[in-house]
Amino acid sequence: MRSLGVIFLADVVGYSKMMAEDETRALNLIREFQKEIIRPTVSKYNGNMIKSLGDGWLIEFKSASESVDCALEWLKLVKKQGKLELRVGIHLGDVEHEEGPPPDVYGGTVNIAARLESIAENGEVAISNSTYLCLDENQARLFNNCGNQTLKNIATPVEVWSTGRLNLGSKGMKREDEGPLISIKPFGATSELASLFCREVTDNLEKYLNQQDDTYGIPANLIVQVNEQLIDPSYQGYIASAMDGHEYDTVRTDENSPATTKALQELIAKAKATIAENPEYAFSDNVKAALSEAKRHSVNTYLTIQQFVATQIGDFRIKQTEDITNHKIDSEKVDQFHELLKPGDILIERRAWYSSNAFLPGYWPHGALYIGTPEELVENDLLDDVVKELTAMAKEEKDLETAETQSVDGLTHADRMFALVEDLKKGGNEKLNSRQIMEAISEGVYHNTVDHSVGEASSVFALSPHVKPHERAKAIAAAYFYEGREYDFNFDFETPNTLVCTEVIYRCYGGNASNATLRFPIITVMGRKTLPAHELARHFVQQVRNGEEKYDLVAWLDSDRINNSSTLEIYKGNHKGEAFERFAETLNRSSITFIMEYKRHGIFALVGTKVIVLFYLSVVAAIGYALTKFVMFMRSKSDHTQSVPSAHT
Numbered sequence: 001m002r003s004l005g006v007i008f009l010a011d012v013v014g015y016s017k018m019m020a021e022d023e024t025r026a027l028n029l030i031r032e033f034q035k036e037i038i039r040p041t042v043s044k045y046n047g048n049m050i051k052s053l054g055d056g057w058l059i060e061f062k063s064a065s066e067s068v069d070c071a072l073e074w075l076k077l078v079k080k081q082g083k084l085e086l087r088v089g090i091h092l093g094d095v096e097h098e099e100g101p102p103p104d105v106y107g108g109t110v111n112i113a114a115r116l117e118s119i120a121e122n123g124e125v126a127i128s129n130s131t132y133l134c135l136d137e138n139q140a141r142l143f144n145n146c147g148n149q150t151l152k153n154i155a156t157p158v159e160v161w162s163t164g165r166l167n168l169g170s171k172g173m174k175r176e177d178e179g180p181l182i183s184i185k186p187f188g189a190t191s192e193l194a195s196l197f198c199r200e201v202t203d204n205l206e207k208y209l210n211q212q213d214d215t216y217g218i219p220a221n222l223i224v225q226v227n228e229q230l231i232d233p234s235y236q237g238y239i240a241s242a243m244d245g246h247e248y249d250t251v252r253t254d255e256n257s258p259a260t261t262k263a264l265q266e267l268i269a270k271a272k273a274t275i276a277e278n279p280e281y282a283f284s285d286n287v288k289a290a291l292s293e294a295k296r297h298s299v300n301t302y303l304t305i306q307q308f309v310a311t312q313i314g315d316f317r318i319k320q321t322e323d324i325t326n327h328k329i330d331s332e333k334v335d336q337f338h339e340l341l342k343p344g345d346i347l348i349e350r351r352a353w354y355s356s357n358a359f360l361p362g363y364w365p366h367g368a369l370y371i372g373t374p375e376e377l378v379e380n381d382l383l384d385d386v387v388k389e390l391t392a393m394a395k396e397e398k399d400l401e402t403a404e405t406q407s408v409d410g411l412t413h414a415d416r417m418f419a420l421v422e423d424l425k426k427g428g429n430e431k432l433n434s435r436q437i438m439e440a441i442s443e444g445v446y447h448n449t450v451d452h453s454v455g456e457a458s459s460v461f462a463l464s465p466h467v468k469p470h471e472r473a474k475a476i477a478a479a480y481f482y483e484g485r486e487y488d489f490n491f492d493f494e495t496p497n498t499l500v501c502t503e504v505i506y507r508c509y510g511g512n513a514s515n516a517t518l519r520f521p522i523i524t525v526m527g528r529k530t531l532p533a534h535e536l537a538r539h540f541v542q543q544v545r546n547g548e549e550k551y552d553l554v555a556w557l558d559s560d561r562i563n564n565s566s567t568l569e570i571y572k573g574n575h576k577g578e579a580f581e582r583f584a585e586t587l588n589r590s591s592i593t594f595i596m597e598y599k600r601h602g603i604f605a606l607v608g609t610k611v612i613v614l615f616y617l618s619v620v621a622a623i624g625y626a627l628t629k630f631v632m633f634m635r636s637k638s639d640h641t642q643s644v645p646s647a648h649t
Contacts, residue, residue: 001096001097001099001493001511002094002095002096002097002107003094003095003097004092004093004094004095005060005061005062005092005093005094005095005097005105005109006060006061006062006063006064006067006090006091006092006131007058007059007060007090007091007092007093007095007105007109007110007112007113008047008057008058008059008060008061008067008070008071008088008089008090008113009056009057009058009059009088009089009090009110009113009114009116009117010056010057010059010071010074010086010087010088010089010117011053011055011056011086011087011088011117011118012030012055012056012084012085012086013084013085013086013087013122013123014085015054015055029083029084030054030055033078033083033084034052037074037077037078038057038074039400039401041070041073041074042059042070042400044070045061045063045066045067045069045070046061046062046063046066047059047060047061047066047067047070048060048061048103049399049400050103050104050105051102051104052399056117058105058110060095060105063134064090064092064130064131064134064135065134065135065136065139067090067131068090068125068127068131068135068139069139071088071090071125072125072142072163074086074088075088075123075124075125078123079123085122085123086122086123087117087120087121087122087123087124087125087126088117088120088124088125088126089113089114089115089116089117089118089119089120089125089126089127090113090116090125090126090127090128090131091109091112091113091116091127091128091130091131092109092128092130092131092134093108093109093112093128093130094107094108094109095107095109095110098511098515099496099507099510099511102392102393102396108154111153111154112128112151112154112158115151115152115153115154115158116128116151116158116160118152119149119151119160119166119167120162120164120166120167121162121164121165121166121167122167123164124162124163124164124165125143125162125163126146126160126161126162126163126166127143127160127161127162128158128159128160128161129158129159129160129161131161132161142163143161143162143163144161144162144163144164145159145160145161146160146161146162146165146166147159147160148160149166329454329455329457329458329459329460329557329558329559329566330559330566331451331455333557333566333567333568334450334451334454334455334557336568337454337460337462337555337557337568338436338450338454340462340554340555340570340572341370341372341436341462341554342370342372342376342380342464342472342554343370343371343372343376343377343380343382343472343476344369344370344371344382344464344465344467344471344472344473344475344476345369345370345462345463345464345465345554346367346368346369346370346462346463346464346465346505346536346551347367347368347369347370347437347453347454347460347461347462347463348364348366348367348460348461348462348463348533348536348537349364349365349366349367349368349453349454349457349459349460349533350363350364350365350366350457350458350459350460351365351366351456351457351458352458352459352559352561352593360532360533360534360591361525361532361534361535361591362532362533362534362535362537362538362587362591363534363586363587363588363589363590363591364459364532364533364534364536364537364586365532365533365534365591366439366501366533367439367501367502367504367505367533367536368437368438368439368448368453368501368504368505369437369438369439369475369476369479369504369505369508370436370437370462371436371437371438371476371479371480372436372476373428373432373433373434373435373436374424374427374428374432374433375427375428375433376436377424377476380469380472381469382469382472382473382476383424385469385470385473385474385477386424386473386476386477386480387421387424387425388473389473389474389477389478390417390420390421390424390477390480390481391418391421393417393477393478393481394414394417394418394421394481395414397412397413397414397417398412398414398415398418401414413484417480417481420480431447434449435447435448435449436448436449436450437449437450437453437454438479438480438482438483438504439453439501439504440485440487440488440499440500440501440503440504441487441501442487443487444484444485444486444487445482445483445484445485445486445487445499445504446483447483454557457557458558458559458561459556459557459558459559459586460556460557461537461553461554461555461556461557461583462553462554462555462556463540463551463552463553463554464551464552464554464573465509465517465518465550465551466549466550466551466552467509467517467518471509471517474508474517475508475509475517476508478507478508479504479508482496482499482504482507482508485497485498485499486498486499487499487500488500488503491525491530493506493522493529493530493531496511500530501533502530502531502532502533502536503531505520505531505536506520506522506531518550519550520536520539521535521536521538521539523535534587534591537586537587538587540553541584541587544575544580549575552571552572552573553571553573553574553575553580553583554570554571554572554573555568555569555570555571555572556568556569556571556583557569558586561597562597569582569583571583
């Protein structure tokens with residue numbers, strides 16, 4: 001998964017020498033630094049600790065300014081203590097995320113941050129130009145422009161800013177000598193005249209844009225409102241990153257490139273130089289930032305409404321009759337189905353008559369992960385690996401806790417995970433021994449029972465992935481770790497803090513990272529990358545057709561309300577014959593229960609037998625009434641004719 005991020009790399013200077021002189025003292029200094037400085041500041045500036053590198057740390061921030069504030073505070077505190085020396089490198093750009101667990105980041109942005117850290121002088125911070133453009137005036141004043149630098153294994157020179165000098169000689173780096181570092185102001189004017197000119201242009205532009213225009217519905221003082229309420233400096237980071245990326249693509253062109261491409265390169269270079277020279281006058285950035293902030297506020301408002309609607313729709317049933325009770329699978333068949341399941345299997349379910357089915361793509365709307373009970377984990381030789389994986393995740397989370405870490409009843413999430421590990425080792429507890437399924441519902445990620453999840457479905461099938469036992473254990477441990485997280489009403493697969501039903505499956509099996517256990521068919525729906533349960537079912541059937549099965553179809557349970565019956569098809573990986581084709585046919589069923597039943601059973605699926613009988617009786621009565629009226633009319637006409645005297649008479 002790729003997204004924009006700020007990568008922060010810090011390193012202890014002379015760590016090897018310290019270890020050689022006094023290993024115990026060196027380790028104690030690192031532990032003290034991590035406890036007293038790293039944890040509080042990373043939390044304070046909203047950073048995400050990716051990993052500890054022994055004598056270094058890799059952290060991701062969402063804000064360039066917060067990452068710089070964190071680095072400066074580190075250096076200030078370290079200097080005050082006088083025990084360690086640090087150097088820091090920061091770069092903003094596209095980051096490849098591996099959700100884990102444990103999570104990780106990689107890609108060009110990480111590599112550039114590492115190179116920046118390596119050329120930073122002791123006790124200094126080196127940042128890229130994309131990071132610098134996101135800083136406010138006070139922060140930017142602390143950095144010196146060090147020009148374009150050729151970094152090791154980085155194809156394109158990087159413009160570097162530093163709080164001090166660069167340590168180029170020791171790292172074998174050389175300066176990209178492109179001429180004297182002289183800033184040329186517009187029209188050859190002095191800095192003061194240039195500032196006055198830029199300010200006057202900006203002020204006039206603001207006055208013009210602040211004018212009310214009834215024709216287009218533009219209110220008065222629009223720009224004032226934008227600047228006061230909707231300024232988001234982070235948007236400049238997006239612009240800078242995009243410019244850097246585009247320059248990286250265009251700079252690789254050869255001598256035979258079209259003149260237009262070369263002209264575009266020159267334009268980009270001039271634009272970057274202008275923005276870097278006069279960042280305070282980049283009025284267009286304010287407008288772009290305003291649009292970004294407006295979008296963010298509108299999205300938040302939309303999510304609030306969407307959450308309410310989704311909750312109401314998700315819990316609303318079209319039919320509030322006994323049909324719902326009857327439209328479930330027989331408990332006996334549920335038990336038979338349960339016996340076939342193995343911890344780590346994937347469940348795809350459908351509940352008839354829920355209105356949410358009409359808003360989700362395809363017949364299959366819901367996914368869940370079967371994790372089993374502690375007893376089942378022991379039977380499948382999975383418990384030890386589950387305990388090991390869950391313990392590692394809890395320890396990593398515990399290391400990142402701060403004083404501000406939220407807790408429930410005095411226990412943090414890591415504490416609860418450690419307690420869970422102990423319960424698993426002891427053979428479980430009442431809850432663990434009675435619940436077997438982890439799924440995301442409107443209330444959040446919930447540890448559910450087979451009777452409630454499978455037993456209340458109208459149709460459900462199970463897939464057993466072709467994975468190794470320790471990979472199943474890792475997925476089960478992750479499911480325990482995710483329990484309690486909120487439901488994602490935004491249906492966003494890029495963030496693990498809130499989850500939808502299929503995202504639980506997706507993340508437990510690696511989240512499509514480079515080392516993910518399973519690869520899932522992520523698609524785009526209404527601009528969102530997601531994994532509909534129906535798409536997973538469709539993808540599985542397609543794999544079978546192509547002879548590329550990654551799963552075994554274990555069994556399929558299906559109910560038929562009209563015939564008041566349930567069927568259990570057992571496959572155990574046999575994907576041939578009519579039985580499998582009957583399952584594959586479910587992909588063609590309508591997501592709307594009324595329509596699906598009408599296609600299968602005709603008019604009797606829409607109305608009850610009594611209604612049909614009453615309808616026919618009404619039709620017969622209507623026809624009888626009409627015939628009676630017609631006969632009476634004809635008789636009255638005949639009598640009238642006989643009563644009239646003839647002309648001859």
